[in-house]
Amino acid sequence: MQVAVFGGGYAGVALVRRLEDRLPEDVDILLVDDSGEHLVQHELHRVVRRPSLAEDITVPLTDVVDRAAVRRGRVTDVDPEENAATLSSGDRVEYDIGAVALGAETAFYGLPGVEEHATPLKRVEHAERIREDFLAALDAGGRAVVGGAGLSGVQLAGELAALAREEDADAEVTLLEQLDAVAPGFEPKFQRAVRDALEERGVDVRTGTPVASADADAVELDSGERLPYDAFAWTGGIRGPGALRGERPRVDGRLRVGGSTFVLGDAAQVVDADGEAVPASAQSAIREARTVAANVAALVADDDGLFEPRLEQFRFDSPGWLVSVGDGAVAQVGPSVVTGRAAVALKASVGAGYLSSVGAVRNAVDLVNEELDLTVG
Numbered sequence: 001m002q003v004a005v006f007g008g009g010y011a012g013v014a015l016v017r018r019l020e021d022r023l024p025e026d027v028d029i030l031l032v033d034d035s036g037e038h039l040v041q042h043e044l045h046r047v048v049r050r051p052s053l054a055e056d057i058t059v060p061l062t063d064v065v066d067r068a069a070v071r072r073g074r075v076t077d078v079d080p081e082e083n084a085a086t087l088s089s090g091d092r093v094e095y096d097i098g099a100v101a102l103g104a105e106t107a108f109y110g111l112p113g114v115e116e117h118a119t120p121l122k123r124v125e126h127a128e129r130i131r132e133d134f135l136a137a138l139d140a141g142g143r144a145v146v147g148g149a150g151l152s153g154v155q156l157a158g159e160l161a162a163l164a165r166e167e168d169a170d171a172e173v174t175l176l177e178q179l180d181a182v183a184p185g186f187e188p189k190f191q192r193a194v195r196d197a198l199e200e201r202g203v204d205v206r207t208g209t210p211v212a213s214a215d216a217d218a219v220e221l222d223s224g225e226r227l228p229y230d231a232f233a234w235t236g237g238i239r240g241p242g243a244l245r246g247e248r249p250r251v252d253g254r255l256r257v258g259g260s261t262f263v264l265g266d267a268a269q270v271v272d273a274d275g276e277a278v279p280a281s282a283q284s285a286i287r288e289a290r291t292v293a294a295n296v297a298a299l300v301a302d303d304d305g306l307f308e309p310r311l312e313q314f315r316f317d318s319p320g321w322l323v324s325v326g327d328g329a330v331a332q333v334g335p336s337v338v339t340g341r342a343a344v345a346l347k348a349s350v351g352a353g354y355l356s357s358v359g360a361v362r363n364a365v366d367l368v369n370e371e372l373d374l375t376v377g
Ligand SMILES: Cc1cc2nc3c(=O)[nH]c(=O)nc-3n(C[C@H](O)[C@H](O)[C@H](O)COP(=O)(O)OP(=O)(O)OC[C@H]3O[C@@H](n4cnc5c(N)ncnc54)[C@H](O)[C@@H]3O)c2cc1C
Pocket: 006, 007, 008, 009, 010, 011, 012, 032, 033, 034, 035, 037, 038, 039, 041, 042, 043, 044, 045, 073, 074, 075, 076, 101, 102, 103, 104, 121, 122, 151, 152, 153, 155, 241, 243, 264, 265, 266, 267, 280, 281, 282, 283, 284, 285, 322, 323
């Protein structure tokens, strides 16, 4: 019997590690990923200010799994009816039970010129390009525009403002958000604290400000105003992976898209057992993996297929939220919002704790050192 997991991000890695513990030895586990590396994406914005961090937040997948086979390949299609995936090489991967954890791609919503002129932030190369563009922009006049104030946009804007300060440059960082608050979907108290932290650091935060289009020199707003830029990054939204034709399938708490195929992490729109829409985030992806692991194990145990096994229902219960804003941080812990040194310490320990949990202890130590250097250096 073969269980195949597509995508080695938070969801895929957390799932494979659990399956390795839970499934009988005679079940083969295959992890397919296009990069062959696990990227700790929630620290990616840090690379804009500290390029050396890229090494700490990138771990070979063979180092984080145990008995699972790792195959490098780009998935172009998953067919839950056929229990099969197609790779860009033309190879077909057949499975008895499959899990799609391919993450999301950046959505540009067809806004004219935006995809052509903006850099998204999903991969290390993107962070490096944003850094290069911004440093070049500091010579040109220093106007950076970030489109989209979700978790990635607010943290990127914070890094750019901090980088300008470190370079002793008089840059202008503008963060655009079409909705009425930064960190849309989060609690108002958290949103206010994040906005304050950004504004304290000089970021020009414009909410209720949709982008209409962009050209090589300026971002044009719905209002008709043109915002000239020297560097332009886009973190305005996500869409499903190409292998799912750009869709993020809507699934209930069982996280199943077909008889033997599951979908989890950013690749899915999950409505949990309480009917709540689950935010696309690293912490949701890791938690969903626990439920999928239990459900895969139930299907494996029910190999004869006589009865439909009872599957677990995912219920999202977040311990809180945490973002960095340059050398500061904002944490929501239960009903309280924490800022200042306590939040900064929490941020460093969460990233390092995650890396340790997947066995990348050396990376974890380096990450803490870099984080401390970022915040006190
Ligand atoms: C800058 C930034 C800051 C963030 N901050 C936070 C935060 O503070 N807290 C939080 O909870 N979340 C945060 N997020 C969101 C979080 O990173 C994502 O929600 C999370 O990465 C989703 O996990 P995933 O496993 O679904 O997908 P991913 O982590 O994106 O993993 C997908 C994997 O699939 C692979 N893959 C993709 N396409 C293919 C293909 N066609 N074939 C084969 N392999 C493929 C990729 O290489 C990758 O390894 C942040 C994101 C960014 C970009």
